[in-house]
Amino acid sequence: MSRLVVKVGSSSLTTPDGHIDPDRIGTVVDAVARARSAGDEVVLVSSGAIAAGLGPLGLRTRPRDLATQQAAASVGQGALVEFYGRRFAQHGLRVGQVLLTLDDVTRRSHYRNAHQTFAKLLELGVVPIVNENDTVATSEIRFGDNDRLAALVSHLVHADELVLLSDVDALYTGHPDLPASRRIEIVGGDEDLAEVDVSRVGSAVGTGGMVTKVEAARIATAAGIPVVLTSAALAGEALRHESVGTRFVPTGKRRPTRLLWLAHASETKGRLTLDDGAVRAITERKASLLAAGVAAVDGTFTAGDPVDLVRLDGTVVARGLVNFDARELPTMVGRSSHELVELLGPEYEREVVHRDDLVVL
Numbered sequence: 450m451s452r453l454v455v456k457v458g459s460s461s462l463t464t465p466d467g468h469i470d471p472d473r474i475g476t477v478v479d480a481v482a483r484a485r486s487a488g489d490e491v492v493l494v495s496s497g498a499i500a501a502g503l504g505p506l507g508l509r510t511r512p513r514d515l516a517t518q519q520a521a522a523s524v525g526q527g528a529l530v531e532f533y534g535r536r537f538a539q540h541g542l543r544v545g546q547v548l549l550t551l552d553d554v555t556r557r558s559h560y561r562n563a564h565q566t567f568a569k570l571l572e573l574g575v576v577p578i579v580n581e582n583d584t585v586a587t588s589e590i591r592f593g594d595n596d597r598l599a600a601l602v603s604h605l606v607h608a609d610e611l612v613l614l615s616d617v618d619a620l621y622t623g624h625p626d627l628p629a630s631r632r633i634e635i636v637g638g639d640e641d642l643a644e645v646d647v648s649r650v651g652s653a654v655g656t657g658g659m660v661t662k663v664e665a666a667r668i669a670t671a672a673g674i675p676v677v678l679t680s681a682a683l684a685g686e687a688l689r690h691e692s693v694g695t696r697f698v699p700t701g702k703r704r705p706t707r708l709l710w711l712a713h714a715s716e717t718k719g720r721l722t723l724d725d726g727a728v729r730a731i732t733e734r735k736a737s738l739l740a741a742g743v744a745a746v747d748g749t750f751t752a753g754d755p756v757d758l759v760r761l762d763g764t765v766v767a768r769g770l771v772n773f774d775a776r777e778l779p780t781m782v783g784r785s786s787h788e789l790v791e792l793l794g795p796e797y798e799r800e801v802v803h804r805d806d807l808v809v810l
């Protein structure tokens with residue numbers, strides 16, 4: 450028995466005019482149901498909320514402004530889950546909706562909570578249907594794309610494999626429409642991606658194109674999870690573990706989910722400049738960052754936000770979840786823990802970034 454996370458993109462679930470495509474969703478549902486009856490557990494990360502909301506709202510193209518995207522997602526997500534519910538019920542399976550925001554995988558209390566919810570849903574035999582919580586996510590807190598969300602979810606649920614289903618059967622050396630592009634069967638590490646061109650955009654309804662799929666595969670494989678990338682039409686074969694599409698082999702070992710996110714977080718909220726001693730302490734001795742080693746503070750962040758830790762010359766050496774708000778730090782920098790307690794009180798004795806909340810890049 451394996452635990453699989455299956456991610457399916459907007460372009461494989463919806464019609465170009467912004468409605469649910471029953472046949473294509475049906476192919477995915479049937480494949481998931483068969484995997485379940487073969488004894489596998491499946492978490493389905495489904496995009497398509499915005500795309501499925503376009504038709505019902507009379508919108509012709511994907512809106513650019515956040516408010517309309519959120520409104521479309523609100524309408525489309527309901528329609529999608531209703532459709533999944535009915536279709537899985539034909540196989541005697543029940544679905545549960547899980548909407549996540551970035552905080553759910555970065556804040557310790559939240560991700561523990563999310564982990565427990567998934568564990569219980571799977572124990573109860575439910576197929577969790579996951580998406581980003583688009584209707585409340587603002588531009589700062591959006592995962593940005595469901596490929597990365599799926600990579601983080603596969604880590605969160607300790608998946609044995611991540612299956613990325615798109616409208617293309619594999620990763621190619623360049624855009625599949627170009628005659629010179631060749632199919633890639635296996636990716637053993639970053640060196641195999643050096644010559645691959647993923648720059649050309651994909652469908653009009655999808656967001657990430659191949660860039661985010663490759664990035665998701667890198668995140669998952671770096672955490673020890675193999676990835677298969679193929680088309681939704683080949684979902685059956687992929688979930689029967691037949692050799693289809695492109696296989697990305699694991700390159701690293703499991704690490705805490707929020708650190709995985711942190712290492713790949715696209716947006717940090719600020720920057721702490723470290724003196725040379727502090728750089729050595731965090732990189733060589735794996736120590737926490739103390740206020741004494743901070744030389745400068747930039748950005749607007751609150752406690753718990755991700756920040757870059759940079760050398761005096763500005764190069765980024767690490768990322769960490771900071772324990773103080775940006776406005777608290779200027780009076781703290783350069784001071785010893787003893788001085789901080791005397792001057793500001795005992796709650797300021799804490800590390801600026803604890804070593805458990807820090808990834809050296």
Ligand SMILES: Nc1ncnc2c1ncn2[C@@H]1O[C@H](COP(=O)(O)OP(=O)(O)O)[C@@H](O)[C@H]1O
Nearest residue numbers: 458459460615621623647651652655657658659
């Ligand atoms: N090197 C490449 N290999 C395969 N597909 C590529 C490549 N470069 C760009 N693409 C495009 O990426 C598309 C998939 O991305 P996208 O439309 O965002 O999918 P989804 O909606 O499934 O997330 C493919 O249909 C293809 O047009």
Ligand SMILES: N[C@@H](CCC(=O)OP(=O)(O)O)C(=O)O
Nearest residue numbers: 459496497498499595656657
């Ligand atoms: N959360 C968004 C999906 C964003 C997204 O990543 O889309 P896609 O590139 O089709 O996987 C939605 O449901 O519309």
